[in-house]
Amino acid sequence: MNIKVGAIILAGSFLMAYSASSGQEAAKGSGTAATAMDKAAVGKAAWEESSCSGCHGTRGQGGSSADLPAGPNLRRPELTRQRLVEATSCGVPGTQMASWRSGAYTELPCFGKPLGEPPADVAVIGSLSQAQIESVIDYVQNDLAN
Numbered sequence: 001m002n003i004k005v006g007a008i009i010l011a012g013s014f015l016m017a018y019s020a021s022s023g024q025e026a027a028k029g030s031g032t033a034a035t036a037m038d039k040a041a042v043g044k045a046a047w048e049e050s051s052c053s054g055c056h057g058t059r060g061q062g063g064s065s066a067d068l069p070a071g072p073n074l075r076r077p078e079l080t081r082q083r084l085v086e087a088t089s090c091g092v093p094g095t096q097m098a099s100w101r102s103g104a105y106t107e108l109p110c111f112g113k114p115l116g117e118p119p120a121d122v123a124v125i126g127s128l129s130q131a132q133i134e135s136v137i138d139y140v141q142n143d144l145a146n
């Protein structure tokens, strides 16, 4: 499966998940005063809606699905928070790992490069805000690890 096909399948499954949950999101409002529990829920929702587990395994332990590309274990101790956030935001160019942060590359610098069009070898999904990215990484580091 090439990167573009993967991205289209992924975007499709995301859109389905999103339309199913957007009513709920609207009811919750934008969480400037989010409690710790809200944040954990945001992280879990972002993990599920973005199909991270499809490639990285249900507990982030590394994927082994026959249908999806196998993503690595996200709980390896050498993975710094900065690496987790940047790879989730900007993707891993040249691989099946997409860029999830809205405005990545164009509004938010990636890998220390000046703002500009994303490289051709990264699929940009752009469905997560900075707060959702932070929460999904909290979820990986705090909840999935336990």
Ligand code: HEC
Pocket (backbone or CB within 6 Å): 006, 010, 046, 047, 050, 051, 052, 053, 054, 055, 056, 068, 069, 070, 071, 072, 074, 079, 083, 084, 085, 087, 088, 092, 095, 096, 097, 098, 100, 136
């Ligand atoms: C289509 C499959 C797929 C999906 C969905 C996916 N990933 Fe990945 N991810 C990968 C692959 C493959 C890699 C490894 C890229 C490489 O070869 O370095 C990766 C790499 C990563 C890395 C870098 C890990 C490292 O070792 O440096 C992080 C962090 C990550 N993914 C987080 C996520 C999160 C969080 C989500 C959900 C928002 C997600 N991924 C969704 C396939 C996926």
